[in-house]
Amino acid sequence: MGANWTANAQLAVQILPTRKKSMKVALIKYNAGNVQSVIYALERLGVEAELTDDPGKIRSADRVIFPGQGEASSAMAYLKERNLDQVIREVKQPFLGVCLGLQLLCSHSEENNTPCLGIFPQLVKRFVPSASGQEKVPHVGWNSLENLVENPLFKDLPDAKYLYYVHSYYATLGEGTLATTHYIQDFTAILHRANYWAIQAHPEKSSTLGEKLLENFLALPST
């Protein structure tokens, strides 16, 4: 009996996720698609995220993730209706924008001429195929991450630096650009300023590298 209990307890310890369950990750809920795959990616890292548009829950979370695929003006309108634009500007904990989430953190998007949150000075523009017309829009597929600036987000990354992209709009280069990707021209792949990080690609769908970026984000020191 006693031996069994010990064995079971040891087993329980072994199967506990390596990251402590107590970490609270808030996933900002707005009218954006593709949130479920972010939730699954976090589950694979042993973290349960809560999808919420409750400002209180977002403010008190240990980490905030701002995911998204969708259209800029309707997303901004949705955030404003719920005062989430203000909440996003005020949060102090590590914050990660993904895809449309990155674009909305910039100052302005060409997509329906939308003023965005202004955390970063970058402008968001639509890809224009070059004169040869070889490139298609949207930019869909795996592309390489280049010109990495040293940052805790980039700790122990694997050698193969490909991320999965799906987007028609991109952020220009500028202050806070941590890494670039080339499609038609160089654009901002990853951003960082203060407690805000943002990734244009989909780390939740980018195999080992994407998983490592998410893991490093979760491991950032709390503020």
Next chain:
Amino acid sequence: MLTKRIIPCLDIKDGRTVKGVNFVELRDAGDPVSLAKLYSEQGADELVFLDITATVDKRKTLVDLVTQVAKEVRIPFTVGGGIASIQDVYALLAAGADKISINSAAVQNPQLIDQLAKEFGSQCVVVAIDSRCTAGVDWVHTHGGRKVTALQTKAWAKELADRGAGEILLTSMDHDGTKAGFALELTAAISGALPIPVIASGGAGSMLHFKEVFSSGKADAALAASIFHFKEIGIPELKLYLDKEGVVVRN
């Protein structure tokens, strides 16, 4: 640099992966969840998961199977089969699909493409075309290849792009299952004419066929099933080969 994509396709019937020749004579090819996980770990760039009996049997794609697969894989994942409404798409995205693929429903109701693109964004909407050549003309087929339509493949592909499809999954029924190579001319004609990516499907039998479809076929991605399921070509060796041959792939 943007890489060319290798996409294993899991044709699902009654919860198992199957593969046929020219859309018939189905063979069992294993458990979809373990195959999906294997391909994801081996370096597949995406997965496509098609419930091939869905339209015929008026059955909805098995949402719980989608959930199981989505939990296991760390790469993008497209689900098709029997999708006919915005509600169907919500259910699949909620289960963890990244994109959906429609086929028969797009032919029956082309406005559905506009609606889906508006609701979910073009990036989410893959439209599949099953094409068969008769007397030199490529015709669109539906219902798993059983019904011929009055639509010509090239014109239909153009219309799909105009309506907001994000990608075209182009299957040549003449080549499917033959292992004699992809339909290079048809793929090149459509890929060259459209502003959106084209996934070539049908006919993969050797590593050379993949090189051809990316070079002369101008495909953005290549999809295959049986050669991967029956381990005739491994994804890692295929990618090493393509890299050596000058095709930009993720390795």
